[in-house]
Amino acid sequence: MPAGASQGATSIEVYGFTAWITTGVAYGAFLCWAYIPERCLQALGISYYPDKYWALAVPSWICVAVVAAYWAYESWNESLVPPLESLSNIQGGAFCMHLLLHGSRLRKVIHYDCRCLQQITCQPGAA
Numbered sequence: 075m076p077a078g079a080s081q082g083a084t085s086i087e088v089y090g091f092t093a094w095i096t097t098g099v100a101y102g103a104f105l106c107w108a109y110i111p112e113r114c115l116q117a118l119g120i121s122y123y124p125d126k127y128w129a130l131a132v133p134s135w136i137c138v139a140v141v142a143a144y145w146a147y148e149s150w151n152e153s154l155v156p157p158l159e160s161l162s163n164i165q166g167g168a169f170c171m172h173l174l175l176h177g178s179r180l181r182k183v184i185h186y187d188c189r190c191l192q193q194i195t196c197q198p199g200a201a
Contacts, residue, residue: 104129107123107124107129108126108129112126
């Protein structure tokens with residue numbers, strides 16, 4: 075055997091294979107329970123099983139929960155976005171933002187230098 079070759083399966087591989095087999099068997103049992111009529115199950119001697127309502131209810135609830143979780147995640151991310159007027163939205167050094175602020179009688183034009191985000195106030199008509 076070459077050096078560095080594995081002697082056998084690791085425990086994580088065994089657990090993964092066991093989980094894969096168990097999941098397949100459980101899914102097969104679920105499909106049998108959901109689709110085989112009750113009279114056939116009783117003829118086989120199987121009398122203790124959940125109501126067939128749960129065959130539709132649980133998958134439906136899971137789908138609704140996934141959609142609700144997606145909606146909640148998107149809403150939470152939307153709440154973290156700064157407003158459009160925020161200076162944190164400025165990206166890059168070539169872009170400059172111009173805001174028009176309405177004062178009591180004067181209209182001030184404020185330019186933001188994007189390299190250092192310093193506020194420069196100009197009066198109308200001043201060049």
